[in-house]
Amino acid sequence: MKILIINAGSSSLKYQFMESEGGEVFAKGLCERIGIDGRLTHKVPGREDVKKDIPMPTHSEAIQAVLDIMVDPALGVIASTDEIAAVGHRVLHGGMAFTESCIIDDACIAAIEKCIPLGPLHNPANLMGIRACQAIMPNTPQVAVFDTAFHMTMPPKAYIYAIPYEYYEKDDVRRYGFHGTSHRYVSARAIDMLGNPEHSKVICCHLGNGSSLSAVVDGKCADTTMGLGPLAGFPMGTRSGDMDATILEYLMGRYGYDIKEMLNILNKKSGVLGISGVSSDFRDLDDAAAKGNERAALALEKFIYEVKKFIGAYASAMGGVDAIVFTAGIGENSIDLRRRICEGLEYMGIQMDAEKNNVRGQEVDVSAEGSKVKIFVIPTNEELMIAMDTAALCKK
Ligand code: ADP
Numbered sequence: 001m002k003i004l005i006i007n008a009g010s011s012s013l014k015y016q017f018m019e020s021e022g023g024e025v026f027a028k029g030l031c032e033r034i035g036i037d038g039r040l041t042h043k044v045p046g047r048e049d050v051k052k053d054i055p056m057p058t059h060s061e062a063i064q065a066v067l068d069i070m071v072d073p074a075l076g077v078i079a080s081t082d083e084i085a086a087v088g089h090r091v092l093h094g095g096m097a098f099t100e101s102c103i104i105d106d107a108c109i110a111a112i113e114k115c116i117p118l119g120p121l122h123n124p125a126n127l128m129g130i131r132a133c134q135a136i137m138p139n140t141p142q143v144a145v146f147d148t149a150f151h152m153t154m155p156p157k158a159y160i161y162a163i164p165y166e167y168y169e170k171d172d173v174r175r176y177g178f179h180g181t182s183h184r185y186v187s188a189r190a191i192d193m194l195g196n197p198e199h200s201k202v203i204c205c206h207l208g209n210g211s212s213l214s215a216v217v218d219g220k221c222a223d224t225t226m227g228l229g230p231l232a233g234f235p236m237g238t239r240s241g242d243m244d245a246t247i248l249e250y251l252m253g254r255y256g257y258d259i260k261e262m263l264n265i266l267n268k269k270s271g272v273l274g275i276s277g278v279s280s281d282f283r284d285l286d287d288a289a290a291k292g293n294e295r296a297a298l299a300l301e302k303f304i305y306e307v308k309k310f311i312g313a314y315a316s317a318m319g320g321v322d323a324i325v326f327t328a329g330i331g332e333n334s335i336d337l338r339r340r341i342c343e344g345l346e347y348m349g350i351q352m353d354a355e356k357n358n359v360r361g362q363e364v365d366v367s368a369e370g371s372k373v374k375i376f377v378i379p380t381n382e383e384l385m386i387a388m389d390t391a392a393l394c395k396k
Contacts, residue, residue, distance in 0.1 A: 001019070001021070001085040001086065001387075001391040001395075002019055002020075002083055002084060002085050003017070003018060003019075003020050003085060003387040003390045003391060004016075004017050004087045005018065005088045005090070005383050005386050005387060005390075006063075006087060006088070006090070006133065007090040008089070008125050008126050008128055008129025008130075009122070010121065010122075010125040011032070011034045011035055011036065012034060013030070013059060013062045013063070014028075014029070014030050015028060015029055015030075015031075015066050016383045017077065018383060020391035021391070023383075023384045023387070025045060026044070026045075026078075027042065027076075027077045029042040029066070029069075031056060031065060031066065033056070034058065034061075034062050035057060037056070038053065038056030038057075038065070039051065039052070040052045040053075040054050040062075040069065042069050042075060044077055050075050052065075052069075058128070059129055059131075059132040060135060060136065063129070063133055064136060067136065067137075081137065081140075085140075085141075085391070085394065086140060086141045086143060086390050087140055087141070087390070088142075088145055088387055088389065088390035089129055089144050089145065090145055090147070090386060091112060091123065091126045091145065091147070092123055092146075092147050092148075092178070093115045093118045093119030093146070093147070093148055093176065094111075094112075094146030094147075094148045094149050094152075095115040095118050095148070095172060095176070096152075096172055096174075097114065097115065098144075099152040100149050101143055101144060101145040101146065101149065101386075101390070101393060102143065102144055103142070103393050103394075104130055104134075104141075108144055112127060112130075113127065118172065118176070118228065118229075119229075126144075141390075141393075143389060143393050145181060145385070145386045145389050145390070147178045147179060147180050147181060148176040148177060148178060148180055150177075150180030150214075150221050151175075151176060151177030151178075151180050151183075151214070151221045151224050153220040153221050154175065154177070154221055154223055154224070158175065158224075159174045159175040159176075160174060161173060161174065161228075173228060175224070175226075175228065175232075176226070176227065177212065177221070177224035178210070178224075179328075180221070181386065182327060182328065182380040183204045183206060183214040183216065183221065183224070184385060185380055185381055185384070185385045186325045186378045186380055187202050187204050187216040187219065187325065189325075189378045190325045190376050190378060191219055193363075193365065193374070193376055193378075194322055194323055200216075200217070200218060200219070200323070201215070201217055201315075201319075201321050201322050201323075202215075202216040202321070203216075203311055203314045203318075203321055203323070203324045203325070204216060205327065205331050205341070206327050206331065206380065207326065207328050207329070207331040208329040209236065209280065209329065210230055210236050210237070210239065211225075211233065211234065211330070212224055212230075213233070213234075213310045213311070213314065215314035215318050217318055222318060223317055225310055231263075231266060231267055233310075234306035235271045235272055235274075235275070235299075235302055235303055235306060236271045236272070236280075237272060237280030237281070237282075238269060238270060238271045238272075238274070238280045239266065239267055240266045240267075240270035240271060241271070241306065248262055272285060272299035275295060275298055275302055276288065276293070276298070276299035277295055278295070278296045282300075282330050282337065286336065303337075304337065304340045304341055308341055311324065311341070311345065311350075312348070321348070321350075321373050322373065323375070323376055324350065324373060324375050325377075326338050326341075326375070326376070326378070327377075327378050327379065327380040328380055332360065332361050332377060332378075332380075333360045333361060335357055335360070338352070338357055338366070338377070339352060339354065342375060348372075348373065349371065350367075350373045351370070351372075352366055352368060352371070353367060356368075359377060362377065362379070363376070363377065363378050363379060364376070
């Protein structure tokens with residue numbers, strides 16, 4: 001089935017038009033500056049990228065611009081929007097309501113709305129994308145795929161926070177976790193690469209601008225590093241990761257920040273950017289560290305150290321590990337970071353082959369001959385997962 005995938009943010013909207021079986025991508029692109037002015041970047045494999053300024057006061061004009069360019073005789077890839085069999089939407093927070101993807105109907109929309117307090121930045125934007133598609137393509141089925149859903153199999157000991165239990169019962173405060181579609185895809189690929197054993201223990205390292213680890217037992221998520229929101233876990237590009245709450249009180253007292261300003265610092269100015277003062281981009285940090293910038297080197301060291309700690313924690317939590325997966329921008333591309341993360345873990349049976357590790361963006365086993373634990377590089381494909389879920393639900 002030919003599926004249009006929409007990932008709507010507050011002022012941007014990514015799209016991809018692809019085949020759910022086999023994953024061929026026909027076109028993809030990005031609408032930016034929605035609500036400001038509006039710019040469309042449209043990419044078709046084998047053709048030159050197209051950039052156009054198109055007024056986009058709301059997400060509706062953005063979706064309309066995407067559909068217009070898709071059917072454009074010169075720039076498009078389809079003759080009519082009827083060729084779009086269904087639309088799959090990436091939705092950030094499914095709260096406790098969604099353990100899997102679902103067909104979008106009134107009940108589904110109401111449940112996504114109910115999750116807005118848990119995902120206050122993303123869910124309203126995701127809903128704008130959904131509503132715009134419903135208005136413009138009322139007869140095309142739509143499916144919501146949640147970033148949180150894969151993690152809903154975590155046991156209570158992994159998802160409960162050690163604060164008064166009533167906040168869980170009354171207010172849904174618990175660990176949810178994110179990047180679920182990516183963790184689901186790469187863990188399934190890893191289990192396949194292990195030869196589909198009856199039992200398996202996999203640690204997935206999704207390392208990108210936002211990063212998270214997951215512990216996956218027999219294909220089901222047992223734990224993950226992100227929490228109620230995507231700020232938790234280990235340091236990321238600009239996010240702090242887990243914090244001692246005392247620091248919030250201390251800095252808010254010293255500088256008079258309110259909670260919004262404090263959270264802005266933790267979300268946008270922290271992580272490896274905060275430590276280095278150089279950049280949130282790991283390529284910039286590599287360059288700066290190579291030129292002797294000590295804080296850039298420290299930021300990288302901190303990131304590696306925290307990922308290593310979670311690998312140890314998850315191996316311990318699962319009582320062993322059969323495979324470690326590296327995925328997303330850094331995991332797929334940074335040869336050096338993968339090497340440094342695995343360095344010193346030989347005592348756990350984790351042995352990397354330096355030569356095999358010399359790859360970027362390919363699905364490969366980079367573990368040394370005889371390594372007890374397999375180390376896989378697996379390019380993530382969240383879009384394919386969304387397309388497959390969308391097609392499967394529409395066929396039902
Ligand atoms: P997002 O979370 O926005 O999807 P990505 O998964 O695309 O992010 O990851 C972006 C990160 O990947 C950036 O920090 C970038 O520096 C890093 N990255 C991409 N290529 C390389 C590379 N060759 N070496 C090191 N880091 C890389």
